[in-house]
Amino acid sequence: MNKHVLPQMNRRAFVIGTAAAGAGLALGLDIPFGGPAVVRAADGSPEINAWVVVRPDDTVVIRVARSEMGQGSLTGLAQLVAEELECDWTKVTTEFPSPGQNVARKRVWGDYSTGGSRGIRTSQDYVRKGGATARMMLIQAAANDWKVPASECTAANSVITHTPSGRTTTYGKVAEAAAKLTPPADVKLKDPKDWRLVGKGVKRLDTPDKVTGTTVYGIDVKLPGMLNAAIKDCPVTGGKLKSYDEAKIAGMKGVKKIVKVGDSAVAVVADTFWHAKSALDALPIVWDEGENAKVSSATIAKWLAEGLDSGPAYVGNSNGDAKAALAGAAKTIEAVYNYPYQNHATMEPMNATALYTADKCEVWCGTQNGEAALAAVLEASELPADKCDVHKLMLGGGFGRRGQTDYVRQAVLIAKQMPGTPIKLLWTREEDMTHGRYHPITQCKLTAGFDASNNLTSLHMRISGQSILASLRPEALVNGMDTATFAGLNAKGDAPFGYSVPNLLIEHSMRNPHIIPGFWRGVNVNQNAIYIECFMDELAHAANEDPLEFRRRLMKDHPKHLAVLEAVAEKIGWDKPAPQGVFRGLAHFASYGSYVAAAAEISVTDGTKIKVHRIVAATDPGYAVNPAQIERQIAGSFVYGLSGLFYGGCTVKDGAIVETNFDTYDSMRIAAMPKVESIVMPSGGFWGGVGEPTIGVAGPAVLNAYFAATGKRIRSVPLRDQNITFA
Amino acid sequence: MANLTINGKTFTLDVEPDTPLLWAIRENAGLTGTKYGCGIAQCGACTVHIDGVATRSCGVSVSEAEGKRITTIEGLAAGGTLHKVQEAWIAQDVPQCGYCQSGMIMAVAALLNEKPKPTDADIDEAITNICRCGTFQQVREAIHTIASA
Numbered sequence: 001m002n003k004h005v006l007p008q009m010n011r012r013a014f015v016i017g018t019a020a021a022g023a024g025l026a027l028g029l030d031i032p033f034g035g036p037a038v039v040r041a042a043d044g045s046p047e048i049n050a051w052v053v054v055r056p057d058d059t060v061v062i063r064v065a066r067s068e069m070g071q072g073s074l075t076g077l078a079q080l081v082a083e084e085l086e087c088d089w090t091k092v093t094t095e096f097p098s099p100g101q102n103v104a105r106k107r108v109w110g111d112y113s114t115g116g117s118r119g120i121r122t123s124q125d126y127v128r129k130g131g132a133t134a135r136m137m138l139i140q141a142a143a144n145d146w147k148v149p150a151s152e153c154t155a156a157n158s159v160i161t162h163t164p165s166g167r168t169t170t171y172g173k174v175a176e177a178a179a180k181l182t183p184p185a186d187v188k189l190k191d192p193k194d195w196r197l198v199g200k201g202v203k204r205l206d207t208p209d210k211v212t213g214t215t216v217y218g219i220d221v222k223l224p225g226m227l228n229a230a231i232k233d234c235p236v237t238g239g240k241l242k243s244y245d246e247a248k249i250a251g252m253k254g255v256k257k258i259v260k261v262g263d264s265a266v267a268v269v270a271d272t273f274w275h276a277k278s279a280l281d282a283l284p285i286v287w288d289e290g291e292n293a294k295v296s297s298a299t300i301a302k303w304l305a306e307g308l309d310s311g312p313a314y315v316g317n318s319n320g321d322a323k324a325a326l327a328g329a330a331k332t333i334e335a336v337y338n339y340p341y342q343n344h345a346t347m348e349p350m351n352a353t354a355l356y357t358a359d360k361c362e363v364w365c366g367t368q369n370g371e372a373a374l375a376a377v378l379e380a381s382e383l384p385a386d387k388c389d390v391h392k393l394m395l396g397g398g399f400g401r402r403g404q405t406d407y408v409r410q411a412v413l414i415a416k417q418m419p420g421t422p423i424k425l426l427w428t429r430e431e432d433m434t435h436g437r438y439h440p441i442t443q444c445k446l447t448a449g450f451d452a453s454n455n456l457t458s459l460h461m462r463i464s465g466q467s468i469l470a471s472l473r474p475e476a477l478v479n480g481m482d483t484a485t486f487a488g489l490n491a492k493g494d495a496p497f498g499y500s501v502p503n504l505l506i507e508h509s510m511r512n513p514h515i516i517p518g519f520w521r522g523v524n525v526n527q528n529a530i531y532i533e534c535f536m537d538e539l540a541h542a543a544n545e546d547p548l549e550f551r552r553r554l555m556k557d558h559p560k561h562l563a564v565l566e567a568v569a570e571k572i573g574w575d576k577p578a579p580q581g582v583f584r585g586l587a588h589f590a591s592y593g594s595y596v597a598a599a600a601e602i603s604v605t606d607g608t609k610i611k612v613h614r615i616v617a618a619t620d621p622g623y624a625v626n627p628a629q630i631e632r633q634i635a636g637s638f639v640y641g642l643s644g645l646f647y648g649g650c651t652v653k654d655g656a657i658v659e660t661n662f663d664t665y666d667s668m669r670i671a672a673m674p675k676v677e678s679i680v681m682p683s684g685g686f687w688g689g690v691g692e693p694t695i696g697v698a699g700p701a702v703l704n705a706y707f708a709a710t711g712k713r714i715r716s717v718p719l720r721d722q723n724i725t726f727a
Numbered sequence: 728m729a730n731l732t733i734n735g736k737t738f739t740l741d742v743e744p745d746t747p748l749l750w751a752i753r754e755n756a757g758l759t760g761t762k763y764g765c766g767i768a769q770c771g772a773c774t775v776h777i778d779g780v781a782t783r784s785c786g787v788s789v790s791e792a793e794g795k796r797i798t799t800i801e802g803l804a805a806g807g808t809l810h811k812v813q814e815a816w817i818a819q820d821v822p823q824c825g826y827c828q829s830g831m832i833m834a835v836a837a838l839l840n841e842k843p844k845p846t847d848a849d850i851d852e853a854i855t856n857i858c859r860c861g862t863f864q865q866v867r868e869a870i871h872t873i874a875s876a
Contacts, residue, residue, distance in 0.1 A: 070824030070860040203820050210825030211813040213760020213800035217826060220759035228754075253743070274750035347764050347772055347826040347859050396762070396826030397859050429765045628820065632865065636823060639861025662769035662857060671851035673863035 038179045046179035048137055050097070050108040051081055051130030054175035058158050060087045063097050065109035066119040067368050068206060069398030070636075071691040072629035073119035075204045079625055080124055083198045084131030084189060087171060088158040094205055099370035100389030112370035115403045115519055117592035117689020120625055124687055125189075132187045134178075141178035142169050192623060192684065201628025206394070217396045218366040221353045223422040227256055229414050230276040231425060232285060233265035235434050236655035237514050239289040240264050249279040258283070259417045267414050273426050292514040293655035300441060300513045300652060301338075307464030307509035308336065308445040314510065316486030320503030325458035329449025333542045335535055337446070337715045339527030341650035341657070342439035342520050343665055348396020349432040350407035353424040354415035356381060361388045361412060366395035368403040376405035380412035399640065400519035404437050404472070430660040437518025438650055438657070440466035444531040449503075454543040456554060458503035461489070461531065467510050468517045468524075482510065487524040488591045488696070489532065494688070495525075495591040498561035499536075499554040515652060521640050522695035525591045529696030530703065530717065533587035537704040538713065547586055547704065548574055560683065561588055564597040564618040567679050572599040572616045582613060585704025587697040594621040594688030598638075598697035600674070603727075604709040610719075611727035612642070612674035612702055617694055619678070622686035630690050635676040637695035643668040645699045646726055649718035672726035729789045733758065734802025744790035749773045751789050752799060760800035760829045764857070771856030774830035775799050781837035781853075783830075800829035803836060811873055812836045819869040823860035831856045835870055844874045 039047040045055040053061035062081045068074035078094050102109050110123060135155055142160040143150040146167060153162050158171040192198075209215040234241060244266050246258050254275030261267050266285060270276035307313075326332055352365035354377075361381035367373040373390045381388060395402055411425040427435070442465030449458035467482035476484075485508045487495045497506075520526070540550035548569050555562040565588040569575075578584050581603050588597035601614040617634045624630055647666040651658040659665035703714050716722065731738045731748075733756055740755040752761050752775070761784060764772030768786035775784045776798040784792075803810045809817075812832050822828045831854070838845055838853040845853070850870055858866075 070822075072823070203817075204822075206825070207817050207820060207822055210822040210828055211816040211832060212804065212809070213758075213829045215825055216759075217762075219763065222757070222759075272750065272754040274746055274754060345859060347770065347824065347857070348762070349764075395824060397824045399859070426763075429767075632820070632823060632862070635864045636861030639863065640859060643859075661767055662765050663767060667770075667857045667859060668861070668863075669851075669857065670854050670863040670866060673861075673867070676864055 046175050048134035048175065048178050049130055049183065050105065051127060052085060052134040054138070054171045056172045056175070058088060058170050058172035059091050059093060060085065060158065060171065062092055062094050063109060064094050065097060065102070065112050066123065067112070067114040067366070067370065067392060067395060067398065069114070069366070069368065069395035069402065071119065071633060072204055072626065073114070074206055075202070076120050076625040076629065077123065077127055078205060079197050079202065080120070080127050081131035083195055084128045085135045086155040086157070089197060089202070091158065092205070096392040098389050098391055099374040100385070102371065103374065103385050113372070113403065114368040114398070115400055117692040121593060121687035121689055128189050129187050132189055133183050136184045136187065137178040137181045138171050138174055140181055141174040145169070145174065145177065198625050199627070201626055204629065215394050217348050218351045218353065218364065218393050219348055219396065219426060221364045221393070221424060223353065223355065226353065226422040226424055227269050227271060227418070228273040228276050229267045229269045229423050229425040230273060230280045231261060231265055231267040231410060231427065231431060232280060233431070233435055234287045234289065236287070236289040236292050237516055238292045239287050241266055242286040242288040244286070245284040249283050252279045252282065255279045257418060259414055261410050261413045265410065267425065269414065269418065269423060273424070277428060289655060295514060295652060295655045297652045303511055303513070304441065304443045304464045307511050308443055308462055311509050313462060313507040314481035315505065315507045316481070316483065317489055317491045317497060317506040318504055320458070322458045322460045322503040322505035325503035326447055326449040326460060329458060330452040331450040331542070332447060333539060334445065334447045335538060335713070335715060336443060337531050337534065338443040339441070339530060339717050340648065341441050341515060341652070342644045342648045343433050343436045343650055343659065344399045344401035344518070344520055345433065345662070345665060345667065346397030346399060346401055349427045349429055350401070351424065351426040352408045352411035353422055354411040355422040356412060356415040357419055359383070359387055361415070362391065363408055363411060364391045364393060365408055366393050366398070366402055367405070367408065368395070368398045368400070369405070372403065373405050373408045376408040377412055380409045381416065399521040400523065401437055403519060406435070429662070433660040433665060434657055436650070436657065437516055439520035439526065439644070440468055440517035441513065442466060442527050444527070446531060446535040448535070448539050450543065454545070456501060456539060456543070459501045461506045462509065463507070464509040464511060466512050466517050468519060470510065470512055471517050482508065485524055488528045488589045494593040498558045498588060498590055500557050501554065514655070515657070521637065522692045525589060525692065525696035526641060526644065526699070529587060529589045530700050533589065533697070533700035534703050534713070534715070537585065537707065560595045560620055561590055563683070564588055564595045564620055564681065567618040567681060568597045568599040568616045571677065571679060572601065572614070574599065583705045583709035585701045585706070585708060587700035587704065589693070589696045591693045591696065592689030593686060594619055594690065594693040596693045596697055598694070598701040600698065600701035600705045602702060602705040602709060604706060605727055607710055607712070608724045609727035610702070610706060610724060612672070614675045614677065615698055615701065616677045617679065617697070618681055619690070619694055620681050620683050621688035621690055622682055622684060624680050624682040627680045630680050631678040633690050634678045634694045637692065638676060638698040639668050639673065641695040641698050642702065645702070645717055646719045649721065668726070729793055731756065731789065731792060731797060732795070733797045734799060742789050744788060746789045747785050748775070748787045748789055748792045748797070749784040752784060758799050758801050762826055762829055764827065769857070770827070771834060772827045772830040774833040774856065776833060776837055779837065779840065781834045800833060803832065810836060812839065815869040815873045819865050819872065821862050821865040821869050823862055827856055827858045831858065831866060835866070839870070839873060845870060
């Protein structure tokens with residue numbers, strides 16, 4: 001049975017590098033593939049290389065650097081290694097090497113960051129090489145033993161065969177010898193047409209423990225002598241902790257210590273979380289909320305609206321002269337859309353467990369970026385890299401939230417005040433929703449010009465609102481511009497615009513309120529897909545043309561975009577009438593290297609109750625490592641995206657987020673789940689992402705269907721603000 | 728102190744009577760398969776069976792649960808054999824992150840106990856757990872697979 005085990009490696013076997021915090025983590029990729037010194041796993045089994053450990057019983061342990069948060073890349077990455085390794089898939093287990101080990105071994109496992117739908121697409125090449133290299137070394141070891149040329153030997157299912165003599169051995173028997181060999185310099189990867197495991201919808205490796213309650217998430221960590229902490233950070237970002245009345249709770253049951261965390265938070269440490277939380281709730285706290293307490297959703301909306309027409313803007317994509325063409329157009333159409341803040345609301349609230357001593361700091365947590373978490377530990381503990389480590393656990397959801405490390409830093413700052421005692425910091429749901437890293441807020445004005453023959457000749461799209469990178473990764477700005485803002489609207493790259501318009505201008509007026517933005521599954525795809533795909537539907541109707549035909553004329557030079565759009569149109573029966581009372585909408589988009597489309601069928605009751613019956617979805621991710629998991633990612637992305645569309649939207653009042661639990665920030669239940677029919681259509685030749693791209697197309701497909709049903713346009717998210725809900 | 732009968736075993740726990748059952752199960756009995764999601768009985772991640780009825784354990788106090796038969800995800804499998812819902816969950820590859828699935832499985836097990844062949848409407852009414860990964864399509868398919876077995 002495949003099983004995921006927690007990593008246990010003999011750390012003494014590693015040469016601890018000189019890697020100091022910044023320098024160590026900033027090292028480039030230099031991925032060696034083994035030998036000559038044998039590195040051993042904790043049970044003594046040899047590494048063939050960093051990706052592959054082979055045990056004497058032929059069990060193969062595949063190391064996975066990326067995190068598993070439900071998206072399935074733990075299984076997909078293991079498939080890629082196993083494909084080239086030619087090992088017995090039923091004897092594969094996986095483990096997460098720790099970020100500290102990665103630093104110590106000069107980043108032998110490469111990048112740990114698990115976001116941007118890049119878990120597989122940006123590591124597929126080197127993990128496959130890791131598998132192929134190990135296979136060649138195992139074969140070479142057998143050939144050496146038999147004193148025959150390696151070229152006369154083949155491997156399949158962990159069995160090596162010397163073809164001329166018919167002799168066989170297994171990986172487990174030659175692993176020791178293989179681990180001592182110098183890795184081959186020339187490693188060829190299989191032609192995709194020869195894949196046997198990659199491309200198959202094999203079952204996930206991590207399921208059995210998830211149905212018995214035995215999977216250990218960060219929240220489940222138990223360490224000897226561990227205490228539990230609850231925390232309150234100033235609800236207004238930028239505010240400070242002024243004072244708290246410790247005496248009021250000092251005698252409460254189980255309370256061990258009350259500590260200040262940074263300059264804006266206070267935590268109660270107790271024997272149990274329940275005691276810590278109860279005491280914290282009873283603790284009188286005075287905040288200095290500062291200037292940001294004057295900000296509300298209304299003030300933000302006003303500021304963003306001004307940016308639609310005035311002030312400077314960054315140009316993300318342009319051709320021709322859109323403004324001149326609009327001025328001379330026979331007919332113009334204009335619309336303003338908006339998309340709100342959204343909370344990740346991972347099912348498992350943020351948490352981390354830290355153990356600090358004078359010369360060591362360890363953290364156990366779920367994280368989407370193990371190396372960033374390690375950097376946070378170094379910074380907060382003020383200890384060097386070889387004294388710190390992060391033990392990665394399964395994530396109870398990530399969606400971008402756990403790429404941030406604020407909760408890791410807090411846990412260390414608390415543990416530092418109680419050296420030698422492991423402290424588990426758990427956020428309440430309320431704390432989690434108050435201190436999100438919210439999907440950024442934007443508005444968008446779109447203006448289109450037609451000539452006298454109803455040809456679209458110009459399009460001006462002006463986005464006004466928040467940049468994620470300006471807040472979280474300012475070093476990634478390009479001359480001040482946040483290029484990620486233009487996801488799916490770019491002239492080229494891995495998120496290209498799917499239309500050719502003779503005169504085009506797409507620009508961003510950057511306005512950054514104090515609410516901290518974050519990468520929320522799909523990121524800027526969520527609003528951009530609604531903006532452009534709903535507006536295209538408006539334009540089709542303005543031109544008295546079928547929305548599919550209208551798009552087709554603009555998509556001649558975008559065959560990959562068009563292929564997925566036509567695939568969903570065909571499957572939903574676009575050329576035939578919908579069933580009585582059912583209405584359809586279309587959308588397509590490209591992002592994270594993949595091309596996606598959706599066609600929705602809905603019915604509407606009383607103009608306000610939407611039943612989404614069916615969504616046909618298509619994706620061309622280039623290569624499909626595990627189509628069964630891709631189908632689940634598509635359906636799952638629709639649940640997340642449609643939850644945000646219908647129920648989401650975080651309101652700002654007095655500088656703080658209003659919605660702090662699922663009673664006010666609701667999420668789709670099974671009753672509202674449409675039937676999702678997925679078309680996975682990899683066209684080959686490129687590697688696109690899977691977890692995020694489809695999230696953008698469900699929303700506009702449903703909104704366009706709503707117009708078909710009612711003749712009314714919805715241009716504002718969330719729908720709950722317009723009293724529209726799931727039927 | 729409170730005596731709780733969890734998975735057929737009696738636990739004598741040092742908890743106050745108003746402690747939510749969820750935290751007594753997780754922190755005092757040490758059974759962490761039952762998850763905290765919201766604390767206000769909205770999300771269903773903490774669903775357990777109390778005398779066979781699917782119940783959100785964050786909204787029940789220890790004193791209310793005393794003397795009753797509590798079953799958690801750890802107690803669903805009988806004698807080393809997985810419950811049919813767990814088997815179906817593996818066969819259908821239902822979980823993604825898996826965090827909500829303990830509660831989801833407990834809710835589904837209770838539904839099937841009451842209605843061995845639930846309709847889609849029955850499922851919609853009884854299964855109101857939140858799953859942010861969005862596994863609902865597989866959940867529904869797995870329930871129908873069990874019902875038709």
